[in-house]
Amino acid sequence: MTDSLDPAPYAELTDLFVEPEARRLGVASRLVKYVEGIARERGASHLVVLTGQNNTEAQAFYRSAGYEEYAVAMRKSLKVAETR
Numbered sequence: 001m002t003d004s005l006d007p008a009p010y011a012e013l014t015d016l017f018v019e020p021e022a023r024r025l026g027v028a029s030r031l032v033k034y035v036e037g038i039a040r041e042r043g044a045s046h047l048v049v050l051t052g053q054n055n056t057e058a059q060a061f062y063r064s065a066g067y068e069e070y071a072v073a074m075r076k077s078l079k080v081a082e083t084r
């Protein structure tokens with residue numbers, strides 16, 4: 001569970017991985033339902049998932065599970081020193 005400025009607590013799920021030979025058997029669907037149940041029990045208003053912009057397979061999976069885009073994630077590398 002992650003606290004934020006939004007007073008309603010929400011849950012986050014990251015790094016869901018199913019072994020390639022076990023895919024399309026409903027494993028991830030069952031895992032996500034299980035996590036949704038735990039999050040709901042703990043008072044989360046939403047379950048937020050994070051996946052790569054180009055990971056169309058994972059996006060298709062999450063859409064099939066009822067998830068929809070609601071934000072744009074942005075980042076900046078801090079490995080190179082600022083030049084200005």
Ligand SMILES: CC(C)(COP(=O)(O)OP(=O)(O)OC[C@H]1O[C@@H](n2cnc3c(N)ncnc32)[C@H](O)[C@@H]1OP(=O)(O)O)[C@@H](O)C(=O)NCCC(=O)NCCS
Binds near residue numbers: 029052
């Ligand atoms: C995304 C992932 C977790 C899905 O796991 P899974 O156990 O195969 O998913 P399910 O069997 O529960 O799929 C349920 C439904 O989601 C959709 N779906 C799942 N994988 C899909 C794919 N590759 N392409 C299109 N739709 C897909 C389908 O509608 C599927 O139902 P169906 O098989 O009856 O058509 C799995 O492909 C995976 O581990 N990928 C690599 C890691 C990754 O990208 N993780 C997510 C981001 S962190």
